[in-house]
Amino acid sequence: MKIIGNTLAIFALWLFSGETATSQDLQFSQFFQLPAATNPAYVSVPSGTRLSAGYRRQWGAVQSGLTGLMADAVMRVAQTGKPGGAVHSGLGLGVQVMQAHEPFFGYKVQEASGQVGAYVGNSESATFHLGLCGTWGQRFIDFDRMVFSGQLDPVFGISNPGAFVPPADDRVTTFTWGGGLAARGQLPVKDMQLPFGAGLALRQWTGSRNVSFAGAPGALPLARLLTAHLTVSVPLTDKYRDVTAWYLTPLMRYDWAGAQDGKKPLQRGMAGMLAQHDRVMFGGIWSFNRRPEAGQNTTALVLVLGGNAGLGGKAALTVTYNYEAPLTGLGIGATNGAHEITVVFDLPGSPVFKEKSKRGRTDCFHFAGKGFRGYLN
Secondary structure (H helix, E strand, O other): OOOHHHHHHHHHHHHHHHHHHOOOOOOOOOOOHHHHHOOHHHHHHOOEEEEEEEEEEEEOOOOOOEEEEEEEEEEEEEOOOOOOOOOEEEEEEEEEEEEEEEEOOEEEEEEEEEEEEEEEEEOOOEEEEEEEEEEEEEEEEOOOOOEEEEEEOOEEEEOOOOOOOOOOOOEEEEEEEEEEEEEEEEEEEEOOOEEEEEEEEEEEEEOOOOOOOOOOOOOOOOOOOEEEEEEOOOOOOOHHHHHHOOOOOEEEEEEOOOOOOOOEEEEEEEEEEEEEOOOOEEEEEEEEEEOOOOOOEEEEEEEEEEEEEEOOOOOOOEEEEEEEEEEEOOOHHHHEEEEEEEEEEEEEOOOOOOOOOOOOOOOOOOOOOOOOOOOOO
């Protein structure tokens, strides 16, 4: 428990520092390493405490580029059910902060959210997860650099171009609600079981409906964001319960943002494959981003490499790096691509909830494959 207490204390200081409050509009390519940021339903998945942090540096050669930061802390706070019983349930809580910063125009989005999630099901077959989140945020722009009405978004691009009006303020405050559903379990295929995870998340479904710096009601509504994701892992041997196996994990994510002012909705997605063996993981992901005002999709190839290390007991550290190379539009030479790194601490206990080992397993679903790490499944 000492390692848990020390790690939590250090992480909390960084988590709540002013430099790390952040934006949920920013999408990390490593969504599979940041479950709670992808879908609040995953708040109830960790059986102990999970601490995550991510950094993204995108297109640094274009007008100083875009910098993204995120951090979250998720922990189990309650758990019920009888060992060997058909139904188990539990509750998890989380906090999350994100930031997107585009220094050329002085544009910055900062958000902090509180999350609560619950699961019901069985640790050996399947569990269903539900999560809710409330998000407070603020957006800034430096009008000394560009007198603009707030329609510039560092991820979505210029969603309402040409609307130059005198600014009413250089800061907008927002509050929104969101939620998600997820199912995790295993699919029987011949003599094997394939772990899967699937879910839907809806963010910004209600709350602040205007993020225009012009102060005009309804000038720029905050678009609702729908995310769908699916992962399935395939062991490369049918003896995965007894020996450390290789696992191939196809994965996908699709995002749809509600249309604004009669324009087509923004769409973006990712699809790829990860290969994982014990503590080593690598893979590739293809991504696209179709903006309403763009004439063509912006596509990219993401190369991923990661590793996991034990910290004593059941604690573990996972570090993952990826390089994102644009395939259409501006090329690598003009943009420098995008670099991204995530750091994840998995700690066996929770400072709020402590389960005695003699109670047996009453946890949510965990695949029994030896050496399996899991990515949203």
